[in-house]
Amino acid sequence: MYMEAKDGRVLRVVSTPSQDLALTNCSFCSRAQFEDFQLPRADYGMVSVNGQLVYKILPHDAVEKGCLALNAIQRRCLKVSNNDAVAVERYALPASGFNLVMIHVELDFISKGKKQETIDAAIISKELTKRFSGQVLTTDQKVSFEYVGTNFLFTVGTVLVDGQLEGEGSLGLLIDDTVWQFETPANSGIKIVNQKGGQSTNLFKTKEFNFQKLGIGGLDAEFGDIFRRAFASRVFPPHVISKLGIPHVKGILLFGPPGTGKTLIARQIGKLLNGREPKVVNGPEVLSKFVGETEKNVRDLFADAEAEQKSRGDESDLHIIIFDELDAICKARGSTRDGTGVHDSIVNQLLTKIDGVESLNNILLIGMTNRKDLLDEALLRPGRMEVQIEIGLPDENGRIQILGIHSNKMKENSFLSADVDLEALAAKTQNFSGAELEGLVKSATSFALNRQVNFADLYKQLDEDNIKVTMDDFLKALDEVKPAFGAAINTLELCRY
Ligand SMILES: Nc1ncnc2c1ncn2[C@@H]1O[C@H](COP(=O)(O)OP(=O)(O)OP(=O)(O)O)[C@@H](O)[C@H]1O
Ligand SMILES: [Mg+2]
Structure with missing residues (x-):
C-alpha cells in the first residue's frame, strides 16, 4: 500500500548498496533521479517517504532508476519490504522553527544478547551529532549506527523543537547544538554514564504510576x-x-x-x-x-x-x-x-x-x-x-477503588465474605470522602468482630478463624457512617471556593 505522491514519484524499495552505507540512515537513488530530490546548492536531497518519515537522499551508481534503497531498519520503520512501492516526495525544510533543541532517545543493541556496554553520554552525543546532524528525525523513528565496533539502534522518543511547546512537535532537524538525552530499555546491558542533567530525567522511579499500589484511590x-x-x-x-x-x-x-x-x-x-x-x-x-x-x-x-x-x-x-x-x-x-x-x-x-x-x-x-x-x-x-x-470527592469508580484499598487486607486474609459487593456499596455512598469510606469499612468490621465476642464471658477465646465481614455488616455500617457533605452542600462549596 502506498499513497500517490503529489510532487514526487513512486519508487520500488531495494536494499542499501553496502553495509557501511546502511549505517548512515541515508536513503539512496539512481544518479538519473537524484535531481528530482536534490536541495538547492547542496550535494544531497531530502525526501519524505510514504508521508511518514524524512530521509536524507544521495545518488548511488548501484541503485537502478525507479528504485529507492533503504536499510532493514528503515524498511521496518516504514513497514515495507523489498520490491514494495513507496511514494517519495522532495521534502522542503521549513525555513524556521524546525531545529531540534533536544532529543530523547532510547539506546539498544541491534542484536540482543548478553552483552554489557558502558557508554559515556557526552562522547556518544558528539558521535551521533557528527553522523546525523542535518537529518530530520521523527518520534518513534529507529536509526541504526555503529559505535566502538558494535551495531546499535536508537529509537526517537520525545523531541523538543525550537519555538514549539513541549509535546507539540514530533519531528525536527538535528543540528550541532541539539542536546541528546539517553535512556535504555530495562535489562538491556547498556549503562549510560556522564549524562548531563540526567538526574532530572530519572526523577521518577517508574514511568507508569500505580497509585492504587500506594493506597491512593480515585485520584x-x-x-x-x-x-x-x-x-x-x-x-x-x-x-x-x-x-x-x-x-x-x-x-x-x-x-x-x-x-x-x-x-x-x-x-x-x-x-x-x-x-x-x-x-x-x-x-x-x-x-x-x-x-x-x-x-x-x-x-x-x-x-x-x-x-x-x-x-x-x-x-x-x-x-x-x-x-x-x-x-x-x-x-x-x-x-x-x-x-x-x-x-x-x-x-x-x-x-x-x-x-x-x-x-x-x-x-x-x-x-x-x-x-x-x-x-x-x-x-x-x-x-x-x-x-x-x-482533590474532590471521589466518583463512583474512585469509591470502588478506595473501598478496595481499605478492604484489601481482610480480603487477602479471607476475612471478607464473598457476598460483599464493593460496586453496590460504591453506588450507595455518594458524597462519601475517602476518609468516610475508610470509616465505613472500619464500622462494618466492628459489627463482624462484635459477633465473635461473647459478652457473658469476655475471657473466652475468640474464634479468630471465623471472623467474616459480610455485606450485611456494610449495610449496617451505612446507617452509622454518614457523609459530612451529604446534607450540607454549602460547606462543600466553601472547600471548592
Ligand atoms: N483517595 C483516597 N484513597 C484511599 N484512602 C483515602 C483517600 N482519601 C482519604 N483516604 C483515607 O482517609 C484518611 C484521611 O485522609 P487525608 O488525611 O489524606 O485527608 P485530607 O484530604 O488531608 O483531609 P484534610 O483536608 O482534613 O486534611 C487517609 O489516611 C486514608 O486512609
Ligand atoms: Mg490533611
Whole structure:
C-alpha cells in the first residue's frame, strides 16, 4: 500500500548498496533521479517517504532508476519490504522553527544478547551529532549506527523543537547544538554514564504510576495533572530549559474537602520519586509560640535547597517541600488579629523564596489545604502556587477503588465474605470522602468482630478463624457512617471556593 505522491514519484524499495552505507540512515537513488530530490546548492536531497518519515537522499551508481534503497531498519520503520512501492516526495525544510533543541532517545543493541556496554553520554552525543546532524528525525523513528565496533539502534522518543511547546512537535532537524538525552530499555546491558542533567530525567522511579499500589484511590486523573504540570519542565536538563526560557513551576496547591486524601498524597509522593526525600511539614507544626521561632522554622526548611543552589547552581537536585495544612500559616495578610503579624511575615518569606530576589530555582513547593478561600491571594498568583488542583470527592469508580484499598487486607486474609459487593456499596455512598469510606469499612468490621465476642464471658477465646465481614455488616455500617457533605452542600462549596 502506498499513497500517490503529489510532487514526487513512486519508487520500488531495494536494499542499501553496502553495509557501511546502511549505517548512515541515508536513503539512496539512481544518479538519473537524484535531481528530482536534490536541495538547492547542496550535494544531497531530502525526501519524505510514504508521508511518514524524512530521509536524507544521495545518488548511488548501484541503485537502478525507479528504485529507492533503504536499510532493514528503515524498511521496518516504514513497514515495507523489498520490491514494495513507496511514494517519495522532495521534502522542503521549513525555513524556521524546525531545529531540534533536544532529543530523547532510547539506546539498544541491534542484536540482543548478553552483552554489557558502558557508554559515556557526552562522547556518544558528539558521535551521533557528527553522523546525523542535518537529518530530520521523527518520534518513534529507529536509526541504526555503529559505535566502538558494535551495531546499535536508537529509537526517537520525545523531541523538543525550537519555538514549539513541549509535546507539540514530533519531528525536527538535528543540528550541532541539539542536546541528546539517553535512556535504555530495562535489562538491556547498556549503562549510560556522564549524562548531563540526567538526574532530572530519572526523577521518577517508574514511568507508569500505580497509585492504587500506594493506597491512593480515585485520584489517577488528578495525579496525572500534577505530574504533567509540575514536573514536565523538570524532566529536561537545566541548560535546555534556560535556552528555552521556560520558568519551572515552583508551587502547586492541592485543595479540596477534608478527608479526600491530600495528606495521604503528601505522605506517599516521595515513594514515586528517586533521590532526595521530600520534606513534609504541616502548618500547625511549624507555628511556634516563641517570637521569631516560626520564621526560623520556615527558613530552615529552605536551608538545604539554598545551600545546594549556591554550590551546584543549575545542576542542583530538585528539593520538594510539602506543606500540609497550609491555611494554618498562610492566612491572608492582615486577616488575623493576633497582633503578632506572624502570618504576614511567613507569607512574605515564602513569596521571597518562590519568586523574590533570592528566589530558588531548585524547589517545588506543594501546599495542601481544605480552605483555599482563607489563603493569601498573593500566594496564588502566576509564578507562585500557580498550579492548583482540586482533590474532590471521589466518583463512583474512585469509591470502588478506595473501598478496595481499605478492604484489601481482610480480603487477602479471607476475612471478607464473598457476598460483599464493593460496586453496590460504591453506588450507595455518594458524597462519601475517602476518609468516610475508610470509616465505613472500619464500622462494618466492628459489627463482624462484635459477633465473635461473647459478652457473658469476655475471657473466652475468640474464634479468630471465623471472623467474616459480610455485606450485611456494610449495610449496617451505612446507617452509622454518614457523609459530612451529604446534607450540607454549602460547606462543600466553601472547600471548592
Ligand atoms: N483517595 C483516597 N484513597 C484511599 N484512602 C483515602 C483517600 N482519601 C482519604 N483516604 C483515607 O482517609 C484518611 C484521611 O485522609 P487525608 O488525611 O489524606 O485527608 P485530607 O484530604 O488531608 O483531609 P484534610 O483536608 O482534613 O486534611 C487517609 O489516611 C486514608 O486512609
Ligand atoms: Mg490533611
